[in-house]
Amino acid sequence: MGAIRFALIGVGKIARDQHLPAIAGNPDFDLVAAVSHHDPELDVPWFATLDALMASGIAVDAVALCTPPQVRHALAVQALHHGLHVFLEKPPGATLAEVETLRAIADARGRTLFASWHSRYAAGVDLAKAWLAERQIRAVRIVWREDVREWHPGQEWIWQAGGLGVFDPGINALSIATHILPQPFHATQAVLYVPANRDAPIAADVAFTDVSGTQMSMNMDWRETGAPTWDITVETDDGTLRLSVAIGHARLVLPHALHEGPDREYAALYARFARLIADGISDVDVAPLRHVADAFLLGQRRLVEPFVE
CATH class of the missing domain: 3.30.360.10 (Dihydrodipicolinate Reductase; domain 2)
Incomplete structure (x- = not known):
């Protein structure tokens, strides 16, 4: 299996400070695109929406969602329905129920869902x-x-x-x-x-x-x-x-x-995500969010x- 063709959704501070260096340092991932409301000025094609990326013909295997939690669920559902593996920044969602919904969709489609706790x-x-x-x-x-x-x-x-x-x-x-x-x-x-x-x-x-x-x-x-x-x-x-x-x-x-x-x-998170994808399993621990x-x-x-x- 070659490198995981990867797209970053949301290119704000956490994406620039942590995700981009971790992706660049991991040979298991190949950053092929970004989704952002504004030009993120990266050396990959960028799109204003996930739908536009999917319609572009660029092959993508997995995404990381670095958006605010209030809008993350809808994007994760889109990604999973497109057959993508999904890395969720913390917190994994705005509610517990929406994360459980994502877990069920990922399981049904045989995709990896990773609720990351850096x-x-x-x-x-x-x-x-x-x-x-x-x-x-x-x-x-x-x-x-x-x-x-x-x-x-x-x-x-x-x-x-x-x-x-x-x-x-x-x-x-x-x-x-x-x-x-x-x-x-x-x-x-x-x-x-x-x-x-x-x-x-x-x-x-x-x-x-x-x-x-x-x-x-x-x-x-x-x-x-x-x-x-x-x-x-x-x-x-x-x-x-x-x-x-x-x-x-x-x-x-x-x-x-x-x-x-x-x-x-974050280097460890991306190593974990690559292993999860290779093993065909998810890691969705909601215990911290439950306490909140x-x-x-x-x-x-x-x-x-x-x-x-």
């Missing part, structure tokens, strides 16, 4: 999972704080219904937690701080518990003006684990051990000052 591929995450599997968890604290003006400038969609607000980065923490913690957990209460002029929260506090009654807290805030904090701390019967995930690298601190590594998340949905179901909405960029 933070699970950060350095130290698998080591953290293995270390925690042999210990008793006593408490978990997640702190995910950053300046929205720095990290999400001009992204109006993120403030709209379905855009998740502060949970858009926060879901990265939940993707790690659902991967490394040895027992399932669920939300018990949540407070969502919503600007008076927006649909989605700018900050949130969520409490969780697992089947053993272990307490877990999560604090997210987009009003952080200093250095960002992306930390997961787990207290165990054998000491404390701290995993810090940052742009460019990740750092895992264990009792008497330190592990650090560079950012290879539960937080919105349980959440007390508290209005805060309007957000003006």
Whole structure:
């Protein structure tokens, strides 16, 4: 089998910063086209719509959807009906039900659907999972704080219904937690701080518990003006684990051990996608999105000052 003929749908910041370098660095993929509302100025043909790409005669095997989640479902349905394999940026959709629909379509058509969670591929995450599997968890604290003006400038969609607000980065923490913690957990209460002029929260506090009654807290805030904090701390019967995930690298601190590594998340995602296609299977884990949905179901909405960029 030759290289997977690949098209990128949506050529915004995440596509340019992460997807394009990862595609270029993986010989299993050959970027043959892009779909964007504006000329992305790439060295491949571009089209304003997926239908226009399909009508062009360019052979495509797979696509990555890097659009806002509110419009991703319709594009994924189109792609699957055209017989394409589909890579979904996180979150995989605006709702749980639409992702399950995509899974059913992919299964029926024998196509690969990949719900990607890039933070699970950060350095130290698998080591953290293995270390925690042999210990008793006593408490978990997640702190995910950053300046929205720095990290999400001009992204109006993120403030709209379905855009998740502060949970858009926060879901990265939940993707790690659902991967490394040895027992399932669920939300018990949540407070969502919503600007008076927006649909989605700018900050949130969520409490969780697992089947053993272990307490877990999560604090997210987009009003952080200093250095960002992306930390997961787990207290165990054998000491404390701290995993810090940052742009460019990740750092895992264990009792008497330190592990650090560079950012290879998207390279690993594309390697995983190629293996899934070769094996003829899908990978659609909705656990992180389910926790976000539960937080919105349980959440007390508290209005805060309007957000003006």
